Amino acid sequence: MKILIVDDDKSSGTAVAEFIEEQLAYSIRLCHNGEEAYNALKNEDFQMVISDLRMPGISGLDLLKKVKLLPKGEEIEVVIMTGFGDMESSIEALRGGAYDYLLKPVNIEELAILIERVAEKIQLKEENKDLKENIKQSISRVRKEEAERIQYYETTIREITSVGKIGVFSDVMRGVVRMAEQFHEDRSVPVLIEGETGTGKEVVARLVHFGKSSDITKPFISINCSAISPSLFESELFGYDEGAFTGARKEGKPGKLELAQGGTLFLDEIGEMPLDMQPKLLRVLQQREMYRVGGSKPIDLDVRVIFATNRNLKEMVAEKTFRSDLYYRLNTGRLYIPPLRERREAILSFSQIFLDQYSKKRNRKFRFISKDAKKMMQEYSWPGNIRELKNTIERATLLFNDLELKPEHLRFLQTDDNELESVEQAIVLGRIVLPENELRIEQLELEIVRKALKKFDDNKSKTAEYLGITRSALRSRMNKL
Numbered sequence: 001m002k003i004l005i006v007d008d009d010k011s012s013g014t015a016v017a018e019f020i021e022e023q024l025a026y027s028i029r030l031c032h033n034g035e036e037a038y039n040a041l042k043n044e045d046f047q048m049v050i051s052d053l054r055m056p057g058i059s060g061l062d063l064l065k066k067v068k069l070l071p072k073g074e075e076i077e078v079v080i081m082t083g084f085g086d087m088e089s090s091i092e093a094l095r096g097g098a099y100d101y102l103l104k105p106v107n108i109e110e111l112a113i114l115i116e117r118v119a120e121k122i123q124l125k126e127e128n129k130d131l132k133e134n135i136k137q138s139i140s141r142v143r144k145e146e147a148e149r150i151q152y153y154e155t156t157i158r159e160i161t162s163v164g165k166i167g168v169f170s171d172v173m174r175g176v177v178r179m180a181e182q183f184h185e186d187r188s189v190p191v192l193i194e195g196e197t198g199t200g201k202e203v204v205a206r207l208v209h210f211g212k213s214s215d216i217t218k219p220f221i222s223i224n225c226s227a228i229s230p231s232l233f234e235s236e237l238f239g240y241d242e243g244a245f246t247g248a249r250k251e252g253k254p255g256k257l258e259l260a261q262g263g264t265l266f267l268d269e270i271g272e273m274p275l276d277m278q279p280k281l282l283r284v285l286q287q288r289e290m291y292r293v294g295g296s297k298p299i300d301l302d303v304r305v306i307f308a309t310n311r312n313l314k315e316m317v318a319e320k321t322f323r324s325d326l327y328y329r330l331n332t333g334r335l336y337i338p339p340l341r342e343r344r345e346a347i348l349s350f351s352q353i354f355l356d357q358y359s360k361k362r363n364r365k366f367r368f369i370s371k372d373a374k375k376m377m378q379e380y381s382w383p384g385n386i387r388e389l390k391n392t393i394e395r396a397t398l399l400f401n402d403l404e405l406k407p408e409h410l411r412f413l414q415t416d417d418n419e420l421e422s423v424e425q426a427i428v429l430g431r432i433v434l435p436e437n438e439l440r441i442e443q444l445e446l447e448i449v450r451k452a453l454k455k456f457d458d459n460k461s462k463t464a465e466y467l468g469i470t471r472s473a474l475r476s477r478m479n480k481l
Contacts, residue, residue, distance in 0.1 A: 001119050002027040002044070006037040006051035006063065007081070011403065015368040016050070016106060022374070023348065024115060034058025038066055046076055048118050050102075053082040053089055061093055068097050075125075077118045081106060105367050108352050169346035176335055180204055183333045184211035187304040190285055192270075192330040194309055195337030197458045198387030201308040202268065204335060208306055209264040219263035221256050226272035226459050227471070233277050240293035257290055257303055264304040270330070271311035271322060272459070278323040285329055310457065340382040340389065347377055350386060354393035355405060364397050369405045376407050383454075442480075449477045 003026050007013030010032055017030045029044065031037040034057050041049070049067060053060040060080050067073045077099040082090045090101040100114055168177050183191050184207075191208055193201045202222070209220050228236050235245075239255030256265055267273070273281070284290050285305060289298045307330050316322035340347065351369060359366040369377075382388055396409040449467070456462040464474040 001047045001122060002029070003048045003050060003115070004028075004037060004040060004046045005030045006032075006034065006049065006055070006060070008032050008052060008055045012104075012106075013052075015404065016111070018371070019108060019111070019368060020115065022371075023352075024112060026115070026119075034060075034063045037063060041067060041070060041076075045072075047122050048115070049076060049078045051078065051080060052104075053080050053086055053093070061089065061096065064093055064096050064098055077121070079114060079118075105365075108356060108367065169349040170343040172338055172343060173346070176204060176337060177207065179335055180207045181211055183208050183335075187302070188288075189333040190330050191304075191306045191333040191335065192309070192313075193306065193335045193337065194313075196339045196385055197310045198385035199337040199339060200386050201310075201337060202266065204337060205264075205266045205306045205308060208335075209266075209304065219260050220266065221260040221263065222266045222268065223256055224268045224460075226269045226461055230274040230277075233274055234280070235293050237277070237281070238290055238292055241295040245294065252292065252295075255290075255292065257284065257301060258299065260303045262302055264306055266306045266308070268308045269310070269459075270307040271309045271313060271316055275321070275323065278326045282323070282326045282329055340385045344378055347382070347389065348374055350389055351377060351393060351405075354390050355397070358394050358397040362397050364401045365403050366397055366401070366405055367403055370407070372407045373405050373410060376410055376413065380413055446477060446480055449474070453478070 003020060005013055005017045005020075005028060007016070007030075013030055013032065017028045020026050021028045029040055029046070031040060034051075034055050037049070037051065038058060040046075049063070051060040051063050058066070060082075064078050064080070067076055067078055070076070074097075078093075078097070080090060080093045080098050080101040081104050082093075082101055083104050093101060099118060102111060102114065168174055180191075183189060191205075193204050195201050206220060209218070223236070225233075235253070235255065237255050237257060239253050239258055241252045242250055284301065288301050290301055291298055313322050313327050313330070317324045317327050340350075348369065355366050355369065358364070377389075384391070392410065392413065393405075395412070396405060400409045402409070449463075452463045452467055453460075456466065460471055460474055460478075464471045467474065
């Protein structure tokens with residue numbers, strides 16, 4: 001599909017043209033006034049025109065009228081870009097045969113979806129020409145292709161209850177989403193989600209829980225196994241009856257399994273679960289019942305259990321730090337989320353979603369990502385995966401305000417490692433190395449916390465112990481990160 005962009009604002013028009021050409025791979029011609037655009041339309045074939053409304057000389061409405069008078073003008077889809085104050089003109093454009101309109105500044109997600117709708121419409125027109133030759137075969141092909149396109153769009157931008165919009169921009173992640181939805185249908189199957197820190201394991205867990213439903217009445221109870229003291233794990237998971245131990249409540253207390261009745265219990269960092277608790281959990285999975293601590297009455301369970309880990313459980317089984325019988329039970333429904341560096345095609349799409357999200361949240365002007373910034377982001381390894389990418393975009397929108405995201409807004413991606421090495425060198429008893437520029441104590445402290453978390457693979461308990469602070473104090477600093 002060949003698209004003509006018409007905008008007298010050169011920076012805006014160029015940015016829109018570059019996005020369509022690079023992200024959607026369509027052929028683009030850019031004009032900066034109506035006269036130039038009309039001459040191009042008379043001499044070249046275009047399937048779509050995206051034009052600004054207000055332009056000197058030939059306006060967007062005038063250009064629309066001229067397009068429709070061309071020999072093949074009715075086949076050209078015209079989209080008008082307009083400000084909020086020109087809604088009446090937008091309605092007039094729709095009455096004059098425009099396909100749709102977009103409010104400026106243009107939202108990238110809306111623009112991409114609109115262009116794909118036009119592409120679908122044009123493709124369907126072409127496909128319909130073949131129906132006369134073989135009606136049955138053509139109808140079957142169209143239906144199949146249309147179903148595949150609908151499925152693609154459903155799994156590209158998804159809305160997950162309590163999580164919000166997520167993007168699924170690679171074949172492997174579309175496969176993960178399909179499997180998650182299949183696992184949603186059978187609540188008896190335990191699901192194990194494996195992947196590095198920051199790949200989105202809890203998001204996938206919520207997708208297994210909610211499926212395609214918007215029903216939010218079913219509980220989703222989450223436990224981080226590394227955050228619970230081994231001595232408290234059993235009562236936290238199973239609850240306890242009256243008099244179960246010294247200090248127990250008179251009325252007893254339900255555990256997380258009971259609280260998750262009818263819904264889902266999500267056990268994150270399952271590799272950190274104490275060995276003596278693992279056979280008790282296995283019994284719950286097999287018998288679908290449990291006993292409270294100090295209780296003698298079995299409690300029937302209707303709970304879906306989802307597990308997540310960033311560790312290699314198979315290796316832990318070989319090292320006898322994780323029970324083999326529990327591992328093979330968990331491995332019934334397995335989902336593996338590859339790191340972001342193995343699905344680089346998703347980096348820019350995620351970046352644009354986060355850029356739109358945080359620009360709107362902080363009232364920033366950011367709309368596009370420059371070519372150099374895209375190259376920089378594509379070449380970076382993203383050891384923290386999607387979480388690191390999201391935090392990077394959030395940090396850039398916090399510190400800067402521009403129309404385009406540029407390399408200078410992401411300079412910390414290239415300097416963080418060196419800065420952390422400087423921090424390591426600085427923390428030597430009796431010797432502090434200060435940088436030439438200003439040094440903020442809070443910034444130094446946060447860099448130390450970041451490095452410590454990385455050292456212990458995001459294990460909060462070990463990190464807090466290493467730094468000599470409480471978990472709540474660590475959590476406060478992580479929120480600032």
